[in-house]
Amino acid sequence: MATDKPLLQGQDLAMTFADRPIFSHVNFTIPRGAMISLVGANGSGKTTLTRILLNVLKPTTGKVLTSAGEQRLRVGYVPQFRNLDRDYPLSAEAFVQLNQLSHFWPWHTTKEKRQLHDILKETRLTKLAKTPLGMTSGGEKQRAYLAQALVNDPELLILDEPTASLDVAVKHELIGLVRQLNQQRGLTVLFVTHDLPMAREYTDRYLLLQNGQMTSGNAAALTDEMITD
Numbered sequence: 001m002a003t004d005k006p007l008l009q010g011q012d013l014a015m016t017f018a019d020r021p022i023f024s025h026v027n028f029t030i031p032r033g034a035m036i037s038l039v040g041a042n043g044s045g046k047t048t049l050t051r052i053l054l055n056v057l058k059p060t061t062g063k064v065l066t067s068a069g070e071q072r073l074r075v076g077y078v079p080q081f082r083n084l085d086r087d088y089p090l091s092a093e094a095f096v097q098l099n100q101l102s103h104f105w106p107w108h109t110t111k112e113k114r115q116l117h118d119i120l121k122e123t124r125l126t127k128l129a130k131t132p133l134g135m136t137s138g139g140e141k142q143r144a145y146l147a148q149a150l151v152n153d154p155e156l157l158i159l160d161e162p163t164a165s166l167d168v169a170v171k172h173e174l175i176g177l178v179r180q181l182n183q184q185r186g187l188t189v190l191f192v193t194h195d196l197p198m199a200r201e202y203t204d205r206y207l208l209l210q211n212g213q214m215t216s217g218n219a220a221a222l223t224d225e226m227i228t229d
């Protein structure tokens with residue numbers, strides 16, 4: 001469902017921390033409706049680039065352009081899986097509602113309630129809506145993070161190693177669900193991962209950070225040899 005229209009473009013991006021260059025001359029395009037993986041060895045700069053895209057870090061040089069010409073984009077973010085304490089009190093529903101920003105909890109508009117209902121359904125959390133998140137499984141918690149990221153109807157969803165430390169069936173369930181959202185409603189996805197088989201199976205194209213440079217290609221062509229520490 002990817003289109004030729006770019007949602008986002010990185011133009012000649014470079015990042016240097018205290019005179020230490022991480023990457024330079026990074027150019028890429030994320031087409032609207034595509035599901036793209038961002039891969040690279042440890043320390044190659046994936047998280048740094050993600051932080052630039054989230055607008056929490058300014059690149060040393062270069063810029064990020066969106067379809068509107070400037071960096072104004074609704075972005076959803078799913079972090080790496082971290083377990084929550086068993087006594088974490090918020091229900092799945094309340095956890096998702098935290099990201100509905102237009103009104104303070106619990107005064108939600110009819111539109112927000114409908115969005116919440118739809119997202120819980122899409123992420124298969126309806127039956128767990130009132131369950132404290134601390135009591136749910138790892139995969140269910142990660143689906144709650146996904147629902148929270150989706151509830152503001154993002155144009156771009158960034159998944160930052162969301163399946164690290166989840167078991168095989170659960171990670172396929174999560175990324176399979178994201179792929180479904182990508183194909184059915186044209187959600188544009190950037191999937192940051194070390195897991196090349198997952199990148200090959202679920203994404204259209206890859207962006208690879210290697211030795212401070214970026215290359216790209218069809219995700220099906222990704223091999224272990226392309227990534228060296």
Ligand SMILES: Nc1ncnc2c1ncn2[C@@H]1O[C@H](COP(=O)(O)OP(=O)(O)OP(=O)(O)O)[C@@H](O)[C@H]1O
Nearest residue numbers: 017018022040041042043044045046047048049194
């Ligand atoms: N705020 C910072 N100040 C100084 N150095 C930093 C900062 N943030 C990241 N770095 C360094 O930049 C390099 C790239 O880090 P980054 O976390 O982006 O890599 P990564 O590809 O996401 O790694 P991993 O796969 O291990 O998560 C690392 O050497 C890191 O130590």
